[in-house]
Amino acid sequence: MSFASYHDNIELGDTVILYLSPTELEAITIKRGGVERNKFGDFPHANMIGKPFGSKIYAMNKRSWIMALYPTPELWTRALPHRTQIIYSTDISLVAMYLNLKPGSVVIESGTGSASLSHAIIRTVAPTGHLHTFEYHEQRAQLARQDFEAHGLSHLVTVRCRDACKEGFGLERVADAVFLDLPSPWDAVESATRALKGPGAKLCSFSPCLEQVQKTCTRLRALGYQDIITYVGLIRHLSFSHTKMQNFVIRPNPKGTNSNKRTAEQSEATDGDAQSVQPSAKRENIEAEDEETQASETAVVGNPGVKWAPIEFATEFMTGRPAPSVRHARPHGIFDLCDTPMLSYCFRGDGLIVQNDQ
Ligand SMILES: C[S@@+](CC[C@H](N)C(=O)[O-])C[C@H]1O[C@@H](n2cnc3c(N)ncnc32)[C@H](O)[C@@H]1O
Incomplete structure (x- = not known):
């Protein structure tokens, strides 16, 4: 296989x-x-x-x-035997994208570790590209070779047991990209630079500590690198649940009885620019809507004054707090939480405006 x-x-x-x-x-x-x-x-x-x-x-x-x-490499990353710390799919996807990896790319990587990243790189550069991976720990290098053999990838990768910092990569102007996951990457960047094809080729160093990042950046600048960018890849895990919120007052729908139409228009208007609207601008819009609500006595939908409102509620998995700026399209409309730690407003698909009364 x-x-x-x-x-x-x-x-x-x-x-x-x-x-x-x-x-x-x-x-x-x-x-x-x-x-x-x-x-x-x-x-x-x-x-x-x-x-x-x-x-x-x-x-x-x-x-x-x-x-x-x-x-798949993504499943392998989740199931592989850990011989070292590994890189997971969130970071792998960032790395692959910013290194501009594609079929045919030649990539240098060190260290190989448990070969989690290696599998993803190989899949990306196949069938015509190649990965040169360097690992100074003999047993890890050997186990990585065995994995690649068992996974039918040997023709796409060369594993070298070598100290990338002390001995360098020993390759000149071959690589479209170099990736470093080493304790002291700054000691490998000079050799990595010689291994890169030239302008347009990219180098990425992955470090858990900011001090390592600083030292690496300093060395890169000294070597003439430009556009040095540092990224942090984070997953935000949101959990949606249908619940009842206390201390909410349901106000009349300001825009007439056709509440679904209103919601559809609202969705259309807000969906397209969801990324570009600043939270403060959003809040201003919402406040303007709310003034309108108070001015309108027509089209009462729901039960004004009810203190409990069932809503689709989004929380951030890690913190348990309401998720800021969450938009969640539902079959009958759109749900929008604003950018505050406490939920302050939301538009409901059934045409109600629900306002936090506190
Ligand atoms: C954190 S692991 C790499 C994990 C790998 N990126 C993955 O996703 O599975 C770091 C590896 O670098 C190796 N290493 C550390 N210093 C090295 C050096 N100077 N030359 C080559 N390999 C080195 C270590 O033995 C270790 O296996």
Whole structure:
């Protein structure tokens, strides 16, 4: 099998990613007579062979099932055996985009570590590009070679066991991009610069500490690099739930009885420029709308004065606080939270304006 191509049905020798639950993935190699044993039961490999990737596989006890998935680099990153800290898909996608990686790119990477990033790079540069990956830890370099071999990627990658800081890369003007995930990347940038093809080629260094970033930037500037940019990649996990909010007063709909039409117009007007509108500008608009609401006595939709209002409520998963600037389209309209830590206003799809009364 190859991570860089696809086939439909599970075969002997394939790497399969087993989906046990949303947070539990496991990678196995399909073997003759093999049995996957986990908390959900026993799953003989023979029951997987010939099934399409994505199939439900039932345990011997028939009570539970898992799913057998094709090994994409993203799934591999979540299931691989950790030999080191690894880079995850959020950062990998930023790196691949800003390094402008594409089929045919030649990339240098150090260190290889657990080869999480390597798999994504290889998939991106295939079928005509190449990854040169450098790892000074002999066992890690060897295990990475074995992984690439098992995943049908050996022709797209060269693993070298070498100290990238002390010995350099030993490559001249070959690379479209160099990626460094090293404890002291500043010691590798000079050699990395020699390995780059020239103007337009890009270098990225990934560091967990700002001090490392500062030192690397200083060295890069000294070497004449321009447009040095530092990014932080963050995932914001939002959770939407239907709930009732206390201390909210429902006001009449200001724009007539056709509340759905009003909502559709509102969605159209706000959807397009959602990214560009400043939070303060949004709030001004909303305040203007609210004045209008108070002026209008027509078209009462809902029950003015009701202190409980059911709304679709967005919270930020990590903080548990209402998510700022969240827009959530629903079949019957749009829901909009404004940019304040406390929810202050929202437009509802059924044409009501719900205002925080506090
Ligand atoms: C954090 S890990 C890299 C993880 C990798 N990016 C991934 O996604 O799996 C850093 C690796 O760099 C290797 N390393 C550290 N210094 C090195 C050097 N001077 N030359 C080559 N490899 C080095 C370490 O042995 C380690 O395996």
